[in-house]
Amino acid sequence: MKVAFFSARKYEEKIFQETQKNSDIEFEFFEARLTEKTAQLANGYHAICVFVNDLLNETVLTELHKYGVRFIALRCAGFNNVHLPTVKKLGIRVVRVPEYSPYAVAEHAVALLLTLNRKIHKAHYHVREMNFSLEGLVGFDLHGKTVGIIGTGKIGHVFAKIMNGFGCSILVHDIKTDAQISATAKYVSLDELFKNSDIISLHCPLNDSTRHLIDANAFAKMKSNAVVINTGRGGLIDTHALIDALKAHRIGGACLDVYEEEEGVFFTDQSSEGITDDILARLTTFPNVIMTSHQAFLTQEALMNIADTTKKNLVCLINGTRCENEVAHMS
Numbered sequence: 001m002k003v004a005f006f007s008a009r010k011y012e013e014k015i016f017q018e019t020q021k022n023s024d025i026e027f028e029f030f031e032a033r034l035t036e037k038t039a040q041l042a043n044g045y046h047a048i049c050v051f052v053n054d055l056l057n058e059t060v061l062t063e064l065h066k067y068g069v070r071f072i073a074l075r076c077a078g079f080n081n082v083h084l085p086t087v088k089k090l091g092i093r094v095v096r097v098p099e100y101s102p103y104a105v106a107e108h109a110v111a112l113l114l115t116l117n118r119k120i121h122k123a124h125y126h127v128r129e130m131n132f133s134l135e136g137l138v139g140f141d142l143h144g145k146t147v148g149i150i151g152t153g154k155i156g157h158v159f160a161k162i163m164n165g166f167g168c169s170i171l172v173h174d175i176k177t178d179a180q181i182s183a184t185a186k187y188v189s190l191d192e193l194f195k196n197s198d199i200i201s202l203h204c205p206l207n208d209s210t211r212h213l214i215d216a217n218a219f220a221k222m223k224s225n226a227v228v229i230n231t232g233r234g235g236l237i238d239t240h241a242l243i244d245a246l247k248a249h250r251i252g253g254a255c256l257d258v259y260e261e262e263e264g265v266f267f268t269d270q271s272s273e274g275i276t277d278d279i280l281a282r283l284t285t286f287p288n289v290i291m292t293s294h295q296a297f298l299t300q301e302a303l304m305n306i307a308d309t310t311k312k313n314l315v316c317l318i319n320g321t322r323c324e325n326e327v328a329h330m331s
């Protein structure tokens with residue numbers, strides 16, 4: 001079966017080409033992001049393979065269905081970009097990769113925190129310019145600090161373990177409790193977590209109940225030196241409120257791998273044109289903000305796991321068998 005592969009990048013093409021060997025799957029790679037304009041690329045394909053910023057709204061899904069698409073394989077865990085009622089209505093089967101490397105994401109969250117706190121990004125450029133002064137590079141010990149984790153699933157779990165290793169106290173908040181994590185962490189209300197954490201890291205999915213979980217109210221409750229880490233989804237934070245909090249020095253800083261309006265910007269090189277999003281442009285000007293463009297997942301191991309699970313998911317769809325990673329079953 002031929003599969004139209006949207007948002008294809010060189011770093012994954014090779015791995016997916018390898019994966020399709022000895023199978024009935026043949027990926028056709030398109031660099032384009034799936035949108036209303038590019039949906040026609042899927043004309044004649046029975047299946048498509050998409051990533052986090054591909055658009056799967058009502059219009060696109062209806063177009064895809066018209067072109068013959070019946071299967072959608074997400075190369076990611078989150079499915080907030082898929083309009084589930086339309087999927088159900090059209091009878092399209094959607095599968096995802098629920099887990100590929102919680103270590104990749106949790107380790108990236110720690111990398112962002114250490115970089116921002118110890119100002120490694122600044123120090124690197126200072127040294128390259130023969131500036132060996134230490135002015136402006138003072139950080140803080142992680143040891144003894146309180147880390148608040150929202151979402152204690154696979155990634156939150158690994159993040160808690162790593163931060164425990166640094167000698168931090170761990171506060172957690174989730175809609176369900178996990179006996180394993182409560183041995184080393186304390187479940188608290190969101191308010192308590194906001195009030196008492198020096199570092200707050202978001203590891204819950206984006207849905208109606210978590211959109212703008214971190215808003216002006218939340219920032220107002222935080223410690224004035226709190227560092228917020230978001231490797232979850234951009235929409236978990238109200239960006240306007242974040243900018244206000246940063247401008248008013250109401251928090252210590254932010255480590256961001258995701259951004260509310262990242263679609264169409266992240267994963268692309270805008271260095272010669274510049275960007276038109278003034279909010280994103282403003283975010284990049286704060287000395288206490290560090291941003292990466294949704295790369296927390298990007299390790300060799302994660303890419304191989306994504307390719308492997310996607311192949312297994314597609315084989316289930318081709319064979320018409322039940323797939324444990326089917327999204328529609330979860331809604």
Ligand code: NAI
Pocket residue numbers: 077078098099102105150151152153154155156173174175176203204205206209210231232233257258294295296297298
């Ligand atoms: P998971 O499903 O294992 O864990 C999510 C946890 O969030 C669950 O324990 C769930 O009960 C909890 N949760 C749900 N609603 C909540 C709420 N209202 N308040 C507090 N907790 C709530 O998911 P996993 O694998 O740990 O991934 C977490 C998120 O990380 C994903 O949903 C995805 O958005 C994001 N992600 C980001 C990546 C990146 O490259 N930046 C890569 C992979 C995932």
